[in-house]
Amino acid sequence: MHRQSLPFDTFSILFTLKSCTHLRNLPLIRHLHSHLLKIGFDSHVYVVNSLLHAYVVASLDDARALFDEMPERNTVKWNTMVSGYSKLGDVEKARNVFERMPVRDVASWSALIAGYISDIVFYFCGVTLCSIFVGFARMGSIGLLLGKSVHGFAVKNGWELNAELGTVLVDMYTKCGFLKSASHVFNIMQDMNVVSWTALICGSAQHGYGNETLSIFDMMRQASVRPNE
16 A cells, blocks of 8 residues: 555554554564654554554563553553553563553453463462452442452462451452352351451441341351450
């Protein structure tokens, strides 16, 4: 098209970028990027998103350079970078970009989780895992779906359900209205502390289960666990 002096439009550029992405041809992507600057398509939202994705697939260093130069970054661009680092296995950089995001959506959490699941570091990073479940609890039904997926992965891989992890799972399920799931997790926990009991009691009370709340409170006292303030 260029040799025959045919004009470029958005569709032809997006198709070309998609082809370059599949080829993972970095020199070709750089050449196309340079041409986009010349013809003034470097500010087109969809074109820039596709260009960033092409760089992420071919070279994260080039992608990061382009990302850092962008005067405005939408959620798609942020998610592209998080996903790129996650797929590479660099969970530290993925988390760094994730924490800088002004707005996060389901795709943001999914991209970050994918990185941790694919990396063995996730197995040892209990604090990070717990913080992710806390985030799920604030996302309603969508967060519940993501939370159940990670919970299933943890069970499948035989992760220890200690007091900290069990408590955030109980908290997530109760806040999402799944009290049966919360009770199931609570009953199979290897160790329950006062925070674990409190999470189940508060969750039951918030959903209007008065009798169950009192019953759980009595069970806590019978287990010689003193209620906190």
